[in-house]
Amino acid sequence: MSDHGRMHMQRSGGSAAPDAGAAHPYPRITSFRSRRSALTEAQQEVWDRLWSQLGTQARFDAKPAEHLDTTAWFGRRAPVVLEIGCGTGTSTLGMAVAEPDIDVVAAEVYRRGLAQLLSAVDREGVSNIRLVRGDAVDVLEHMFAAGELTGVRVFFPDPWPKSRHHKRRLLQPTTIALIADRLRPGGVLHAATDHAGYAEQIAEAGDAEPLLQRVRPGDELPISVQRPTTKYETKARHAGSAVSELLWMRRR
Numbered sequence: 207m208s209d210h211g212r213m214h215m216q217r218s219g220g221s222a223a224p225d226a227g228a229a230h231p232y233p234r235i236t237s238f239r240s241r242r243s244a245l246t247e248a249q250q251e252v253w254d255r256l257w258s259q260l261g262t263q264a265r266f267d268a269k270p271a272e273h274l275d276t277t278a279w280f281g282r283r284a285p286v287v288l289e290i291g292c293g294t295g296t297s298t299l300g301m302a303v304a305e306p307d308i309d310v311v312a313a314e315v316y317r318r319g320l321a322q323l324l325s326a327v328d329r330e331g332v333s334n335i336r337l338v339r340g341d342a343v344d345v346l347e348h349m350f351a352a353g354e355l356t357g358v359r360v361f362f363p364d365p366w367p368k369s370r371h372h373k374r375r376l377l378q379p380t381t382i383a384l385i386a387d388r389l390r391p392g393g394v395l396h397a398a399t400d401h402a403g404y405a406e407q408i409a410e411a412g413d414a415e416p417l418l419q420r421v422r423p424g425d426e427l428p429i430s431v432q433r434p435t436t437k438y439e440t441k442a443r444h445a446g447s448a449v450s451e452l453l454w455m456r457r458r
């Protein structure tokens with residue numbers, strides 16, 4: 207991480223710090239696959255110019271764990287939403303522009319996707335988006351404290367359709383419990399998927415999480431749940447898949 211990026215990180219003393227010597231403190235099956243990350247010349251230029259200011263690397267090996275100081279990073283105190291697996295950032299950008307009073311942290315492992323979002327942020331002059339590169343589970347575990355987030359968005363998480371790969375799905379009971387813990391009372395978990403089996407699994411895990419309750423029609427929400435349609439979603443709809451929208455709120 208650059209020195210500039212470090213300015214936004216605070217030591218969170220006393221938390222169970224992971225072992226810096228370990229390959230990964232909590233070995234887990236990752237929910238993502240590695241993808242080609244080469245940037246175009248234009249994307250590289252934007253990355254070199256803006257990443258140290260608007261982006262940071264997820265950290266799990268710091269002792270003690272490093273907390274993300276969003277007030278310093280955004281330069282204001284505003285409700286914060288974490289979007290997990292933002293891809294190329296179509297939803298991130300659209301929703302952040304529509305809600306200028308909400309700050310959005312986009313977490314993604316795919317560098318080219320982040321570079322596309324960074325270029326759009328630069329082009330459109332958007333001031334309420336920051337980017338974190340790395341496993342969003344690390345981001346949730348180490349960079350945010352309990353009750354800190356007003357929303358968590360997970361749009362079209364990789365469905366891992368083969369049964370032997372279901373264990374790789376991001377939205378398992380443990381991740382949902384972690385998300386629920388990081389939400390403030392009334393904070394929203396908004397997930398969407400085009401995979402019927404995964405939708406069922408998410409619904410079951412979300413409904414079983416004691417900290418969460420389903421959003422009902424008429425509930426007042428602190429963030430918008432209007433999503434722009436992404437390229438991924440358009441392809442899924444053309445292939446005939448129905449999209450499930452899943453919404454919970456952290457119990458007050």
Ligand SMILES: C[S@@+](CC[C@H](N)C(=O)[O-])C[C@H]1O[C@@H](n2cnc3c(N)ncnc32)[C@H](O)[C@@H]1O
Nearest residue numbers: 237238291292293314315341342361362436438
């Ligand atoms: C199917 S794509 C959907 C992208 C975007 N949300 C959309 O709706 O177009 C899923 C994305 O989640 C990312 N992803 C999967 N697991 C992740 C994790 N644990 N942390 C961060 N990103 C992850 C992948 O790299 C991929 O870009």
